[in-house]
Amino acid sequence: MREKSDSSQILNSLEKYNLDISDYLPSHSGPKLVLNFNKITTVSEVEGIILKGREIENGIIADIVIKEGTVLEDPIHLCFGVNKETGLQEIFPRIIAEDNSSVTLQAHCSFPNAKNLTHKMFGHIYVGKNCKFVYNETHYHGEQNGATVAPVSYVYVGENSYFENNFFLTQGTIGRMKIQIDIYAFKDSIINSNVKAFGKNSLDSIRVRDAVFLEGENARSIIKMKAAAIGGGEVMMFGITEGNAANTTGHVDCTEIVKDRGSRCRAIPLIRATDDSCHITHEASLGKVDSAQLNALMARGLDEDEATDLIIKNML
Amino acid sequence: MSSDVLLSVKDISILSEDRQCNIVDTISFDVMEGSIHSIIGPNGAGKSTLGYAIMGVYHPCSGKIFFKGKDITDLSITERAKRGITLAWQTPARFDGLSVYDYIGVGVKDKNLIEQRVGEALEIVNLDPDIYLKRKVDANLSGGERKRIELASVIAMRPKLVILDEAEAGMDLIVLESFMDIFNKIKELGMTILLITHREDIGMVSDNSTLIWDGKVLANGPFRDIMVLYCQKAGLKKICSRTLFNQFDECIDKIIEEDTRENKI
Amino acid sequence: MKENTKYNMHRFIGKQIIDEIQPWFEFSSSLPWDERSPPWVFDNKVRRQILVILSESPLTFEEIIERVLFKPAPLIITKEEYEPKIIYEWDKRTIENHLFNLEWYGLVKKNVDKYEINFPILNKEQLDDVENYVIKFAENWVKVIEESKEEILNKYQGLHKNTPIMDIIIEKIIEKLWETLKKKGLVPNKPNLKHLWGEQLRKTKFNEWVSKNFK
Numbered sequence: 011m012r013e014k015s016d017s018s019q020i021l022n023s024l025e026k027y028n029l030d031i032s033d034y035l036p037s038h039s040g041p042k043l044v045l046n047f048n049k050i051t052t053v054s055e056v057e058g059i060i061l062k063g064r065e066i067e068n069g070i071i072a073d074i075v076i077k078e079g080t081v082l083e084d085p086i087h088l089c090f091g092v093n094k095e096t097g098l099q100e101i102f103p104r105i106i107a108e109d110n111s112s113v114t115l116q117a118h119c120s121f122p123n124a125k126n127l128t129h130k131m132f133g134h135i136y137v138g139k140n141c142k143f144v145y146n147e148t149h150y151h152g153e154q155n156g157a158t159v160a161p162v163s164y165v166y167v168g169e170n171s172y173f174e175n176n177f178f179l180t181q182g183t184i185g186r187m188k189i190q191i192d193i194y195a196f197k198d199s200i201i202n203s204n205v206k207a208f209g210k211n212s213l214d215s216i217r218v219r220d221a222v223f224l225e226g227e228n229a230r231s232i233i234k235m236k237a238a239a240i241g242g243g244e245v246m247m248f249g250i251t252e253g254n255a256a257n258t259t260g261h262v263d264c265t266e267i268v269k270d271r272g273s274r275c276r277a278i279p280l281i282r283a284t285d286d287s288c289h290i291t292h293e294a295s296l297g298k299v300d301s302a303q304l305n306a307l308m309a310r311g312l313d314e315d316e317a318t319d320l321i322i323k324n325m326l
Numbered sequence: 327m328s329s330d331v332l333l334s335v336k337d338i339s340i341l342s343e344d345r346q347c348n349i350v351d352t353i354s355f356d357v358m359e360g361s362i363h364s365i366i367g368p369n370g371a372g373k374s375t376l377g378y379a380i381m382g383v384y385h386p387c388s389g390k391i392f393f394k395g396k397d398i399t400d401l402s403i404t405e406r407a408k409r410g411i412t413l414a415w416q417t418p419a420r421f422d423g424l425s426v427y428d429y430i431g432v433g434v435k436d437k438n439l440i441e442q443r444v445g446e447a448l449e450i451v452n453l454d455p456d457i458y459l460k461r462k463v464d465a466n467l468s469g470g471e472r473k474r475i476e477l478a479s480v481i482a483m484r485p486k487l488v489i490l491d492e493a494e495a496g497m498d499l500i501v502l503e504s505f506m507d508i509f510n511k512i513k514e515l516g517m518t519i520l521l522i523t524h525r526e527d528i529g530m531v532s533d534n535s536t537l538i539w540d541g542k543v544l545a546n547g548p549f550r551d552i553m554v555l556y557c558q559k560a561g562l563k564k565i566c567s568r569t570l571f572n573q574f575d576e577c578i579d580k581i582i583e584e585d586t587r588e589n590k591i
Numbered sequence: 592m593k594e595n596t597k598y599n600m601h602r603f604i605g606k607q608i609i610d611e612i613q614p615w616f617e618f619s620s621s622l623p624w625d626e627r628s629p630p631w632v633f634d635n636k637v638r639r640q641i642l643v644i645l646s647e648s649p650l651t652f653e654e655i656i657e658r659v660l661f662k663p664a665p666l667i668i669t670k671e672e673y674e675p676k677i678i679y680e681w682d683k684r685t686i687e688n689h690l691f692n693l694e695w696y697g698l699v700k701k702n703v704d705k706y707e708i709n710f711p712i713l714n715k716e717q718l719d720d721v722e723n724y725v726i727k728f729a730e731n732w733v734k735v736i737e738e739s740k741e742e743i744l745n746k747y748q749g750l751h752k753n754t755p756i757m758d759i760i761i762e763k764i765i766e767k768l769w770e771t772l773k774k775k776g777l778v779p780n781k782p783n784l785k786h787l788w789g790e791q792l793r794k795t796k797f798n799e800w801v802s803k804n805f806k
Contacts, residue, residue: 073665310433324423
């Protein structure tokens with residue numbers, strides 16, 4: 011096991027959000043890569059994976075390879091954080107999970123002091139055949155609406171593989187966020203993509219594009235996008251599913267809640283097919299909270315605001 | 327059952343959405359504290375609308391509603407809930423991500439009592455807390471499970487008045503008997519029940535009833551008397567009598583006994 | 592699936608040159624809302640890749656299938672350290688679907704047994720050469736604009752200070768340029784919508800008939 015020492019101030023900021031940071035500490039034996047701005051502070055490999063990072067001017071390039079047949083019980087932890095108030099961070103990760111592997115990747119992006127900070131990520135994930143790949147990404151952007159974050163990911167999921175993507179952005183303020191994830195699904199693969207985001211005030215703007223292209227026979231996908239725009243925040247969710255191969259099925263579900271004057275939301279589920287045997291569906295709803303849910307909680311003594319907050323909190 | 331009137335509905339009328347007709351037309355009745363009072367009537371009579379109006383979901387175009395002697399006609403749903411009225415919905419809402427524990431505990435005022443009350447409530451509705459506490463109140467629950475959880479949330483809240491809107495809807499015969507036990511347990515806990523139903527066998531648990539037909543009250547009184555009138559009005563060929571109800575009970579007992587013997591239960 | 596009906600002829604292609612705002616006008620973009628150019632076709636990387644490989648040379652169907660497959664490689668891990676073995680391949684039916692799509696939008700056409708790009712491709716050398724003309728045109732424009740700028744800004748001073756008057760003028764210059772070049776026969780003759788849209792034609796005919804009989 012190769013390891014660089016040093017705990018990072020970023021880890022302290024994760025603790026502030028009541029997150030268990032023990033997995034990120036050097037003493038923890040699981041695989042991890044911890045970054046503070048453009049300094050790699052911890053790299054820890056285990057049998058079956060190769061983790062390699064190179065520091066560049068404003069960030070890093072990173073390769074993560076999970077070798078053929080590797081089944082990892084512990085998730086691989088990636089912590090990309092910036093403790094500064096201003097600046098630009100650029101991350102270029104390339105993740106390759108070879109055939110018959112099983113892995114969970116837990117990525118945290120933390121910018122606790124961001125006042126005028128930009129984070130860009132351009133990543134590729136390549137999943138081989140017969141794999142299980144779960145990618146969880148959580149973001150924490152401090153309380154000052156000072157972060158501009160733009161991650162872009164291209165994912166290819168090989169035959170008979172399962173890919174799950176969970177993107178959560180539900181603590182602190184958001185700032186400006188523009189997320190793009192494009193997934194190409196091959197024969198018999200299954201895609202399960204979930205995005206949850208929360209615009210808290212008028213300085214928050216979230217735009218998400220989650221696209222799945224079904225490129226192999228019998229490929230299946232479901233995209234679920236949930237968001238809440240409150241206090242004048244803006245949310246736009248763009249969910250795309252395109253069926254290009256035989257017998258593919260896909261579903262896009264966009265749900266957005268709007269609360270408070272000045273809040274704005276848009277949900278655009280887009281479904282397309284170029285093969286006559288595809289079955290692709292969509293549903294979208296946005297606006298105020300469902301009145302049946304509200305009435306149910308108000309009949310137990312909550313007022314409308316409390317009921318709305320509870321519904322949004324649990325939805326996200 | 328005490329002799330105090332807990333809820334008094336005076337000449338309530340509710341207009342339809344298009345304001346063309348009265349869904350509920352000058353309805354009056356009283357609910358005694360500690361009793362089970364049923365609102366009986368056929369489908370479309372206006373029973374659920376009446377129940378929702380008492381809860382505050384609909385506002386009557388005329389008439390008054392009094393609770394513990396105070397006029398609550400213009401109060402919001404939340405205000406009525408804080409005074410001790412709640413409703414178990416006929417089709418309970420489902421919530422993405424909300425746990426059974428949180429949903430049942432949401433009405434418990436004393437936060438120190440939530441865990442105890444939630445556990446008790448689940449046991450009363452015959453759901454194992456170990457299994458159900460961690461589950462979510464979402465589409466993964468069956469209709470029957472969701473109904474029971476709805477009842478549990480009402481029980482945990484310990485309101486003064488519980489409005490049960492067709493709590494038995496969708497339940498099979500075997501389960502019905504356990505529901506009637508639940509109603510009795512709710513009464514034992516000191517709550518008054520306003521039971522909205524179109525089923526005479528469910529109404530059997532009630533002390534008093536109000537018969538509603540086409541939005542109007544036909545009669546108020548003890549349940550047995552109301553049932554005779556209901557059957558007559560409905561043009562039933564059988565005569566509803568004490569004998570018939572006893573036969574109904576015997577029939578149920580026989581089915582349960584047979585199934586127990588055959589190890590079906 | 593390609594469409595070869597008579598309505599195909601009425602699909603809107605090219606710059607709008609009708610005076611009257613048509614019913615399909617979209618106010619956010621001032622364009623017809625139905626597709627004038629196929630943006631969603633380019634959304635898919637596979638289709639973009641097909642266009643890229645066809646831009647090098649026309650290819651048969653089987654050759655396209657072979658060329659479109661790819662093997663991902665790490666960014667900094669060298670081949671000596673580790674070489675991944677993943678290959679992504681597309682089946683025939685899927686590539687066929689992509690090609691149908693590209694053909695329908697006129698981006699690709701089939702010539703005997705080979706598919707080829709149906710729009711001009713400039714290589715790097717040609718692109719650099721074209722750049723010289725672009726610079727020449729732009730510099731001349733800039734000269735004219737510089738001479739008139741003060742006059743324009745004074746004239747339109749009354750407008751809100753954030754109005755991008757030069758942006759509006761430059762946009763209109765481009766429109767006028769197309770119009771004038773077309774009149775001089777210096778650009779390919781694209782079909783004039785006035786003659787293709789039956790609705791417009793009917794309205795014109797109706798107005799003429801009304802004038803003739805009732806005025």
